Amino acid sequence: MEGPDPVNDQLPTDDGGYQPYLAAGKLKGKKALITGGDSGIGRAVAILYAMEGADSTIVYMPEEEKDAQETKKLVEQKGGKLDLISTDLREAKNCKDVVEKSLKAMGKIDILVLNHGFQMMQETIADLSEDQWLKTFNTNIHPFFYLSKYTLPHMKPGSTIITCASVNHYIGRPDLLDYTSTKGAIVAFTRGLSNQQIGNGIRVNAVCPGPIWTPLIPATMNEKAQSEFTSPMGRPGQPAEVATCFVFLASKDSSFISGQSLHPNGGVIVGS
Numbered sequence: 001m002e003g004p005d006p007v008n009d010q011l012p013t014d015d016g017g018y019q020p021y022l023a024a025g026k027l028k029g030k031k032a033l034i035t036g037g038d039s040g041i042g043r044a045v046a047i048l049y050a051m052e053g054a055d056s057t058i059v060y061m062p063e064e065e066k067d068a069q070e071t072k073k074l075v076e077q078k079g080g081k082l083d084l085i086s087t088d089l090r091e092a093k094n095c096k097d098v099v100e101k102s103l104k105a106m107g108k109i110d111i112l113v114l115n116h117g118f119q120m121m122q123e124t125i126a127d128l129s130e131d132q133w134l135k136t137f138n139t140n141i142h143p144f145f146y147l148s149k150y151t152l153p154h155m156k157p158g159s160t161i162i163t164c165a166s167v168n169h170y171i172g173r174p175d176l177l178d179y180t181s182t183k184g185a186i187v188a189f190t191r192g193l194s195n196q197q198i199g200n201g202i203r204v205n206a207v208c209p210g211p212i213w214t215p216l217i218p219a220t221m222n223e224k225a226q227s228e229f230t231s232p233m234g235r236p237g238q239p240a241e242v243a244t245c246f247v248f249l250a251s252k253d254s255s256f257i258s259g260q261s262l263h264p265n266g267g268v269i270v271g272s
Contacts, residue, residue, distance in 0.1 A: 050080025157201025
């Protein structure tokens with residue numbers, strides 16, 4: 001199925017077009033560590049962070065090197081600096097190495113964006129293998145713990161951690177049972193870590209996107225699921241529309257917000 005091209009640095013207009021994202025120097029001098037930054041939402045976050053004045057390090061799987069290099073090119077076109085680390089975050093020691101390499105490259109970490117994830121549709125629990133269940137949890141939630149644990153000792157008051165959960169946690173999507181379960185764990189992790197760290201001056205929040213058109217959608221969903229991948233607005237969202245939430249939560253604009261979840265989902269759920 002032919003879907004829309006992901007848009008990273010523009011925002012949709014009411015007439016179906018796009019307008020440039022207007023930066024305001026909200027993250028000037030900040031340093032960010034972003035997982036899953038090679039494409040999709042992570043790429044858009046890295047680009048908008050660069051436009052707002054932040055330098056970043058992105059982490060990605062080795063097989064995504066081509067996409068990561070493209071992200072680096074796009075960030076540099078915006079005047080930003082981007083360091084690349086390819087590794088498998090399912091291993092705790094790799095997460096520790098990522099933090100050490102990021103600190104060496106950037107000198108500090110002000111913003112930790114935990115955005116990477118894995119999903120694969122299975123219609124029923126009978127179709128969902130134990131191996132896939134474990135892979136999804138080992139990918140989607142365990143590295144959030146590892147990276148937070150190893151980054152927090154280096155974070156100063158005013159720093160932020162932003163997790164990426166999903167609308168699926170709230171709607172209970174049946175054909176993504178394992179993925180949905182990890183996203184619920186991420187929301188709980190975010191709230192608990194916020195309560196733990198708020199006294200240290202470190203804010204922790206979540207973004208719960210969906211449906212957002214990223215390369216993950218055509219790669220993991222069948223044609224029927226893709227055709228139904230929309231919102232009450234009549235379209236899926238674009239990565240840039242989610243990245244603005246990550247800018248907000250990383251900036252002083254959200255200085256009194258912690259332990260909360262933002263919902264860029266086109267009205268799929270309300271009152272959450």
